[in-house]
Amino acid sequence: MASLSLSSRSDTPLSGQPRPGQTTAKEPWLSVRNLRLGYADKIIVPNMALDFEPARIHCLIGPNGCGKSTLLRALAGLTAPQAGEVLLDGRAVNRWPRRRLARHLAMLPQHPQAPEGLSVEQLVRYGRFPHQRLFAPLGEQDHAQVRWAIRVTGLAGYEGRPLSALSGGERQRAWIALCLAQQADLLILDEPTTYLDLGHQLEILELLQALNREQGLTVIMALHDLNQAAQVGHRLVVMRSGQLVQAGPPAEVLTERLLADVFRIRARIIDDTPVAHGDALTSAAPYFVPLSSLTPPTL
Amino acid sequence: MNLSPHAAMPASARTAGNTPTKDRLGLVVALLLGLVLLAALANLLFGAVLLSPSRVWLALIGASDFAAGTPAVGDPIAQDIVWNLRLPRLLVGALIGAHFAIAGTLLQAVMRNPLADSGVMGINAGASFAAVLAFATVERLAGDGNPYLKAALSLDWLPLIAFGGGLIAAAAVYRLSWNRGSTPVRLVLCGIAVAGLLNALATGILAGWAQANTETVLAWLSGSLYGRDWTHLTALLPWTAAGLVLLPLLVRGANLLQLGDDVAATLGLGVERSRFALLLVAVLLAASAVGIVGPVGFVGLIVAHVARLVVGPKLKRQLLVSPLCGALLVLVSDLLGRLVLVPAELPIGVVTSLLGVPFFLALLARRF
Numbered sequence: 099m100a101s102l103s104l105s106s107r108s109d110t111p112l113s114g115q116p117r118p119g120q121t122t123a124k125e126p127w128l129s130v131r132n133l134r135l136g137y138a139d140k141i142i143v144p145n146m147a148l149d150f151e152p153a154r155i156h157c158l159i160g161p162n163g164c165g166k167s168t169l170l171r172a173l174a175g176l177t178a179p180q181a182g183e184v185l186l187d188g189r190a191v192n193r194w195p196r197r198r199l200a201r202h203l204a205m206l207p208q209h210p211q212a213p214e215g216l217s218v219e220q221l222v223r224y225g226r227f228p229h230q231r232l233f234a235p236l237g238e239q240d241h242a243q244v245r246w247a248i249r250v251t252g253l254a255g256y257e258g259r260p261l262s263a264l265s266g267g268e269r270q271r272a273w274i275a276l277c278l279a280q281q282a283d284l285l286i287l288d289e290p291t292t293y294l295d296l297g298h299q300l301e302i303l304e305l306l307q308a309l310n311r312e313q314g315l316t317v318i319m320a321l322h323d324l325n326q327a328a329q330v331g332h333r334l335v336v337m338r339s340g341q342l343v344q345a346g347p348p349a350e351v352l353t354e355r356l357l358a359d360v361f362r363i364r365a366r367i368i369d370d371t372p373v374a375h376g377d378a379l380t381s382a383a384p385y386f387v388p389l390s391s392l393t394p395p396t397l
Numbered sequence: 398m399n400l401s402p403h404a405a406m407p408a409s410a411r412t413a414g415n416t417p418t419k420d421r422l423g424l425v426v427a428l429l430l431g432l433v434l435l436a437a438l439a440n441l442l443f444g445a446v447l448l449s450p451s452r453v454w455l456a457l458i459g460a461s462d463f464a465a466g467t468p469a470v471g472d473p474i475a476q477d478i479v480w481n482l483r484l485p486r487l488l489v490g491a492l493i494g495a496h497f498a499i500a501g502t503l504l505q506a507v508m509r510n511p512l513a514d515s516g517v518m519g520i521n522a523g524a525s526f527a528a529v530l531a532f533a534t535v536e537r538l539a540g541d542g543n544p545y546l547k548a549a550l551s552l553d554w555l556p557l558i559a560f561g562g563g564l565i566a567a568a569a570v571y572r573l574s575w576n577r578g579s580t581p582v583r584l585v586l587c588g589i590a591v592a593g594l595l596n597a598l599a600t601g602i603l604a605g606w607a608q609a610n611t612e613t614v615l616a617w618l619s620g621s622l623y624g625r626d627w628t629h630l631t632a633l634l635p636w637t638a639a640g641l642v643l644l645p646l647l648v649r650g651a652n653l654l655q656l657g658d659d660v661a662a663t664l665g666l667g668v669e670r671s672r673f674a675l676l677l678v679a680v681l682l683a684a685s686a687v688g689i690v691g692p693v694g695f696v697g698l699i700v701a702h703v704a705r706l707v708v709g710p711k712l713k714r715q716l717l718v719s720p721l722c723g724a725l726l727v728l729v730s731d732l733l734g735r736l737v738l739v740p741a742e743l744p745i746g747v748v749t750s751l752l753g754v755p756f757f758l759a760l761l762a763r764r765f
Contacts, residue, residue: 171659174659174662174663175662175663176659176662176663196662196665196666196667197665198665199665200663200664200665201665203663204663205659205660205663206660207657207659207660210656210657210659210660211509211655211656211657212655212656212710213506213509213655213656213710214705214710215705215709215710216655216709216710217709220709220710220711221656224652224653224656224664225664227649227653227664227665227666228664228665230649232646233645276660280664
C-alpha cells in the first residue's frame with residue numbers, strides 16, 4: 099500500500115467537525131467501574147476498573163479465552179454487566195438509547211455475517227441507520243458520508259460488488275466502512291486482522307491508524323499479534339483469565355517478564371525498532387522476538 | 398486513502414452494479430403482476446365447466462348490475478360459477494399465497510435460515526393439531542346424531558380454531574427459546590421440537606381417537622381451496638391489512654437483523670423488539686392463511702428463495718416481489734389441481750409441492 103493519507107477529505111462532511119474526544123483530551127470518557135461480566139454462574143471478568151482515552155488507539159491483548167471478546171461486547175453495550183458499569187460520557191452504555199449510542203460507538207465483531215448477494219454499497223448504507231428518521235430516505239449528507247467511508251477504505255469502484263466476491267482484506271475493509279458510515283467517535287473491533295495475510299493485516303491497521311490520526315477516531319481493538327499491537331497502539335491493555343494485568347504505553351507494558359507471565363513465552367525484547375523511522379507503523383514501540391514456549395510439549 | 402486506480406474509474410462503471418437491478422425491479426414487478434392477472438383470468442375461465450371469456454365478462458358485469466339493484470338477466474349459471482365459486486376462490490388463493498410468501502420471506506430473514514417458513518415456528522403443526530383435536534372432540538361429543546354441529550365446525554369454526562392453534566404454538570416456540578434473549582438458532586430448534594410433538598399428537602388423535610368420517614379434516618390437512626368463499630376472504634383481509642400497515646415500519650429492522658444481532662444492535666436497532674414484531678407479523682399472516690386452507694408448506698419456502706434470487710438481499714425489494722410470486726404459485730397450482738382430475742380435484746398443497754419443488758431445484762442448480 100502506498101503512502102497513507104486522508105488529507106483529501108476536505109470535501110467531506112466530516113472535515114472540520116470537532117470530535118467530542120478531542121475537546122476533553124484529559125478526561126477518561128469511556129471507563130469501566132467495578133465491572134463483573136459473565137453468563138449465569140460462569141463469571142468471566144470478576145472485577146475490572148479501566149479508563150480509555152479519547153482519540154487514542156487501545157490494543158487489548160491476552161491469551162485465548164481471557165475475556166477480551168466479553169469485555170469488548172460489554173464496552174459496546176451488547177452484554178449487560180452482572181455488576182458495576184461501563185460509562186460513556188458518565189452514563190452506563192446499556193442505558194443509552196441504542197440509536198443515540200450508535201452515533202457515538204461502532205463495533206465490528208469477529209465474524210460478521212452478511213446476507214448473500216449484499217453489495218458493498220448496500221452494506222455501508224446500513225451504517226446510516228442511526229441517523230435516519232423512520233421513513234426518510236437517505237439524504238445528501240448520508241450519501242456523502244457513505245461515499246467517504248467507501249473511499250477511505252479503498253473500496254471506490256467496488257460499490258456494486260457483492261461482499262462474497264471480495265477478498266478477505268477487502269471484505270474486512272467493507273465492514274470497517276460500515277462502521278465509518280455510522281460517524282461514530284469510538285470504534286471497537288474484535289480481532290480485525292484474524293485470518294488475513296500479513297499484507298492485508300497491515301492494510302487494516304494502517305487504515306485505523308490514519309483514521310485515528312486524521313479524524314481523531316478512538317479505537318479499542320483486540321489483537322493477537324503482540325508486535326503489531328505494540329506498534330499500532332498508544333496503549334496496551336493486557337488481560338489474563340478475566341483480570342486486568344496492566345494497562346499503559348507499549349514501552350512500559352511489553353516486557354520479557356510480562357510475556358513470560360501472561361503468554362508463557364520466552365522472548366527477547368529489542369529496544370530500538372528494526373523498522374526505519376518514517377514508515378507508517380513505526381513508533382517508539384518495543385519489538386520482541388519470541389524464542390520458545392515456556393510450556394514445552396511432554397510426549 | 399490513496400488507492401487511485403479505483404478512484405480513476407469512470408462513474409458509469411462504478412454504479413454499474415446498481416442501476417440495472419433498480420430498473421429490473423420495476424420490470425419484475427410489472428411482469429409478475431401481468432402473470433398474476435393472467436392466472437386469475439385462467440382461473441375464471443377453466444374448470445369442470447369451461448366458460449367462454451364473453452360469458453365470464455357478462456357474468457361479472459351482470460352481477461354487478463344485480464348488486465346495484467338491477468334484476469339480473471341472462472346467464473344465472475355463469476354468474477353462479479363466477480361469483481360464488483371461482484372469483485372468491487381465486488381471491489382467497491391469491492391472498493393466502495401472498496400471506497405464505499411474506500411470512501416465509503420474513504421468517505428466513507429473521508431466522509437467518511434458508512429453510513425457514515411457516516412450518517418452522519410450529520404454526521402448521523399447531524394449526525393441524527388444533528383442527529384435529531377440535532374435530533375429534535366434536536365427533537366424540539356429538540356422535541353421528543348431530544350432523545349440524547359437525548357441519549358448523551368444518552365450515553365456520555375450523556379456520557378460527559386452526560388460526561388459534563397456530564398462534565399458540567408459535568407463542569410456545571418463542572417462549573421456549575427465550576433464555577435471557579432469543580436467538581435464531583434456538584428459535585429454529587424449538588420450532589422443530591414443538592412441531593414434531595404436535596404433529597405426533599395430531600396423527601395419534603386421528604389414528605387412535607377419532608371415529609369415522611375423517612375426510613373433512615384430512616382434506617383440510619392436505620391443504621385445499623375447495624369451497625372457499627367470500628366469508629373466508631373477509632376473514633383473511635383484516636390480517637392482510639394489518640401486515641400491510643406494519644411491514645413498512647419493520648423492513649429496515651429486518652434488513653439489519655440479517656447482519657447478525659451484534660451488528661444490528663450496534664447500528665442502533667432494538668434487536669429483540671424488532672425480531673418480536675417481525676415474528677408476530679409473519680405468524681399472524683401465516684396462521685390466518687393456514688386456518689383457511691390448511692398447512693400448505695412449500696409456498697413460503699420456495700417463494701422466499703425465488704424472490705431473493707431475483708431481486709437480491711434487500712427486504713423491501715423482496716417484499717414487493719414475493720407476495721406476487723406467492724399468489725402466482727397458488728393460482729397456477731389451484732388451476733392445475735382443478736383441471737388434471739376433472740371433475741375431482743387435487744388439493745392445493747399437493748400441487749404446490751409437485752409444481753414448486755422441481756422449479757425450485759432447477760433454480761438452485763442453475764444458481765449454485
